Amino acid sequence: MNREAPLVLGIESSCDETGVGVVRGTRLLANTVSSSMDEHVRFGGVIPEIASRAHLDAVVPTLREALDTAGVTLDEVDAIAVTSGPGLAGALMVGVCAAKALAVATGKPLFAVNHLVAHVGVGLLDDGVYGGALPAGLGALLVSGGHTEVLRVRNIARDVELLGSTIDDAAGEAYDKVARLLGLGYPGGPAIDGIAREGDAHAVRFPRGLTQPKYMGTAEDPGPHRYDWSFSGLKTAVARCVEQFEAAGQPVPVADIAASFQEAVVDVITSKAILACREQGIRNLLLGGGVAANSRLREVTAARCESAGISLAVPQFSLCTDNGAMVAALAARVIMDGGEPSDLGFAPESSLPVTSVTA
Amino acid sequence: MIILAIDTSAIASAALIRSHETTDGDPGAPNDAAVLASFATEDTKSHAEVLAPGIRALLAEQELAPGEIERIVVGIGPGPFTGLRSGIATARALAFAWDVPLHGVMSLDALAWDVLAAGVPDDGAGAPGADGAAPPSSAPPSSVPPEFGAPEFGARDFAIATDARRKELYWARYGADGVLRDGPHVTPPGGLPAVPVYGAGAGIYPEQLADAGATCVHAFDAAQPTAASLGLVAAARIARGLPLADTTPLYLRESDAQVPGPRKRAL
Ligand SMILES: [Zn+2]
Numbered sequence: 238m239n240r241e242a243p244l245v246l247g248i249e250s251s252c253d254e255t256g257v258g259v260v261r262g263t264r265l266l267a268n269t270v271s272s273s274m275d276e277h278v279r280f281g282g283v284i285p286e287i288a289s290r291a292h293l294d295a296v297v298p299t300l301r302e303a304l305d306t307a308g309v310t311l312d313e314v315d316a317i318a319v320t321s322g323p324g325l326a327g328a329l330m331v332g333v334c335a336a337k338a339l340a341v342a343t344g345k346p347l348f349a350v351n352h353l354v355a356h357v358g359v360g361l362l363d364d365g366v367y368g369g370a371l372p373a374g375l376g377a378l379l380v381s382g383g384h385t386e387v388l389r390v391r392n393i394a395r396d397v398e399l400l401g402s403t404i405d406d407a408a409g410e411a412y413d414k415v416a417r418l419l420g421l422g423y424p425g426g427p428a429i430d431g432i433a434r435e436g437d438a439h440a441v442r443f444p445r446g447l448t449q450p451k452y453m454g455t456a457e458d459p460g461p462h463r464y465d466w467s468f469s470g471l472k473t474a475v476a477r478c479v480e481q482f483e484a485a486g487q488p489v490p491v492a493d494i495a496a497s498f499q500e501a502v503v504d505v506i507t508s509k510a511i512l513a514c515r516e517q518g519i520r521n522l523l524l525g526g527g528v529a530a531n532s533r534l535r536e537v538t539a540a541r542c543e544s545a546g547i548s549l550a551v552p553q554f555s556l557c558t559d560n561g562a563m564v565a566a567l568a569a570r571v572i573m574d575g576g577e578p579s580d581l582g583f584a585p586e587s588s589l590p591v592t593s594v595t596a
Numbered sequence: 597m598i599i600l601a602i603d604t605s606a607i608a609s610a611a612l613i614r615s616h617e618t619t620d621g622d623p624g625a626p627n628d629a630a631v632l633a634s635f636a637t638e639d640t641k642s643h644a645e646v647l648a649p650g651i652r653a654l655l656a657e658q659e660l661a662p663g664e665i666e667r668i669v670v671g672i673g674p675g676p677f678t679g680l681r682s683g684i685a686t687a688r689a690l691a692f693a694w695d696v697p698l699h700g701v702m703s704l705d706a707l708a709w710d711v712l713a714a715g716v717p718d719d720g721a722g723a724p725g726a727d728g729a730a731p732p733s734s735a736p737p738s739s740v741p742p743e744f745g746a747p748e749f750g751a752r753d754f755a756i757a758t759d760a761r762r763k764e765l766y767w768a769r770y771g772a773d774g775v776l777r778d779g780p781h782v783t784p785p786g787g788l789p790a791v792p793v794y795g796a797g798a799g800i801y802p803e804q805l806a807d808a809g810a811t812c813v814h815a816f817d818a819a820q821p822t823a824a825s826l827g828l829v830a831a832a833r834i835a836r837g838l839p840l841a842d843t844t845p846l847y848l849r850e851s852d853a854q855v856p857g858p859r860k861r862a863l
Contacts, residue, residue: 279855286677286851293681293845297692311693327678330644334685337648341655342662342693417856581649584642 238346243315243572246303246339247565248296250332251324251352252383253277253288255295258562259307259314260569263369265362267307268555268562271295274424281423282413283382285325292331300335303561311343316578318568321349321596322589324383329585337581346578348568349596351589352559353379354397356525357390358567359556366550367521371570376400376519378510380534381526381559382409382424385466385506387513388591393567394574399591400513401464404447408502409528411468415475415498419491430531433499436492441478443501445508446470456516464513471501503537511541523550529557571595597666598632600651600690601827604683605675605703605766606758606796606820608643609636610651612658612665613827615835629831633657634824640759643682651686662694669830671703671821673846674766674780675758684843699830699840704756704768704780704795706826707819711754711794712774714815753777755788755810757797758820765797766848782848785810796820 242262249256253274259267273291277283304311319336322329333349340347350358357377363369375390385403390396406414409426416425421432446467447453454460475498482489514522524538529551542549556562576595583596599613611634635650637643655662670687673680684700691698752772757765760782768779769789781787785801790809798805799817806812833840 280853281856284851284853287853289677289681290845290847290851293685293688296685297688300689300692327681330678331681331685333644334647334682335689337644338651338686338689339693341648341652342690344662581652582645584645 238572239315240572240575243569244309244313245316245318245565245569245572246311246314247318247561247563247568248300248332248336249320249352249355249559249561249564250292250296250328251320251322252328252559253283253291254559255292255299255332256559256561256564257299257303258560258565259303259309260362260562260565262569262573263361263363263566265364265562265566266309267303268560269299269303269306270555270558270560271299278423281417283325285327288325289327289331292328296331296335311339314343314345316346316348316568316572317343318348318350318564320352320355320564321579321583322352322586324352324587326585326587329587333585340581347581348571348576349579349583350564350567350571351591351594351596353384353386353388353591354393354594355563355567357388357397357523358393358570359560359563360523360525360550360552361393361570362566365552366548372521374518374520375523376514376517376521377523377525378506378538379526380408380506380524380528382413382528383407384526386591387464387510389517389519392574393594394571394576395594397591397594400517401466401509403466403468404462405467405469406472408466408468408506409526411472411502412528414472415495418476418479419489419495421491421495426528426531429495429499430533432492433496433533436490436494436496438496438500440490440493441497443474443497444470445501445505448505464509466505466509468502471498499533503531503533506534507537507541510538511545511547514547515545519547521548521550523552525552525557527558530554567594598660598664599667599669599827599831600665601669601823601830602647602651602683602687603671603703603706603821603823603826604643604647604679605671605673606640606679607637607822608647608650608679608682609634609823610647610654611822611824611827612654612660613824613831615831629828629835631824631827634822636822636824640676640679643679647682647686665694665696667696668698669701669827669840670698670843671706671823671826672700672841672843673703674760674782674848675703676761677847680845680847684845688843698843700843701826701830701840702768702776702780702846703821703826704758704766705776705829706821706823707756707758707795708768708770708774709825709829710819711756711816753789753791755791755793757788757793757795759797759800765801767793767797780846780848794819
């Protein structure tokens, strides 16, 4: 196997995007994504069975297009890579079966990789801020419809640690639910981000979950959820707030509530992430996941990183949302690090822990 | 030519079939298709783990290079969604990588093949393995357009049923000649026609089938569709110049998704 600059094809199908990407070492050659997002709009959230059906029909056309874009053939590829988790079980299954079939058909090695770590891997491509290198003291803040985590990355290929995560809803999920409460449609992130610009972020003081001393503790004696988040209480608070206006027969101040909700989410995400960075010696923070597109999250993260002396990297948006290039990018790192391919008998694992970089 | 057949509509299975395609659709041509090698799981939950290693082992066992597979056929269900997709995703990706033709076969046809191979008596006295003799029958009509209503078939018809979970069966009705008469459907066991029913689905609900006037054929009450038989069905159709389906899955059920209703206002 070429371990210098391996040509890797990566397949992603953990949620509602069917992604196929191609990288050569740390260079991106193709990033083709087919999304079933439009099919979920009327349900107000991703429906796993609809996503799985869409993956089945999209995977081969997406594969064909990615190879064409990269200008390579399947024969030339050094390795196949696929997301084996975490994600929706039925959705993961489609990508895993397709990737295994490609490995059988071509005799190429197959690398099953962790979706969350792959979000970090894509930030380490040549065009990213780190110029293909793995910086020391690297951390990652991942925020999307499916996840909210802060990670420490000692070695992207085999040593990743979970510092904190949501204990209930993902941030993007909270956005979707609140957007529905406010009648703003799906997906909630862009809808709330848009209308929040017209509202007063300090109109309502919504709770910041898990920030009480009993959860936080101190740096020396950390509480049980020092770097963790919870968004379900926030969602309930927004519902109560809307109900109070309705019960009083007053118009619901949608823009103010959206702005105040967004402020609460962004404030608690960034304050805890920066706290984790400071206390854990993280000097370089990478922001990833679909919610990285949120203007307020970027703004506040940038400001707080700057005042804490932490460098912030945000990959281009097409690489922040779920895609196959991130899978290929991480597998290429694993190969360059001397990692071994996965056994063909692995199963998709919907709750694969972040410490398992490969399966 | 060598066909790779895959079915994951219930258990996971794959098979290599050798057949000759020189007859060019001559309906009288002998069908000499044979199963070279096959594997099948017993459980219905490990498709994604076992299928690819199983296919790789078949190829190795037969010392076949990838280029020697000339066609792929895959069972398109009906079957539980996630398992069904495992086989179809595998087949589609293999066909893409090898650049070979890909076809679908309704999975229940594979089990109908096994029933016919076990021998349907031609005297109308009963189907293979049936409990007791079936009543005499008139010859089934060769075809009845569906717009004329539910056709009345002879008693030599039989049905294939597999487990659809949620207290339902996937089933289809066949004539004694193996021609699909009706289906596939997904219904509770009471929805089956009053004919002998073969397959693991029948074995789960013998009493309910009896209540509906159908009979569970015990010799087949654990039988599942297999890729080996699916491949033979495909080879027979190809030899006779009959068309095969594409690989669109026969889900038969919508996803369970509910469009959320309007939120109740607090008044
Ligand atoms: Zn993601």
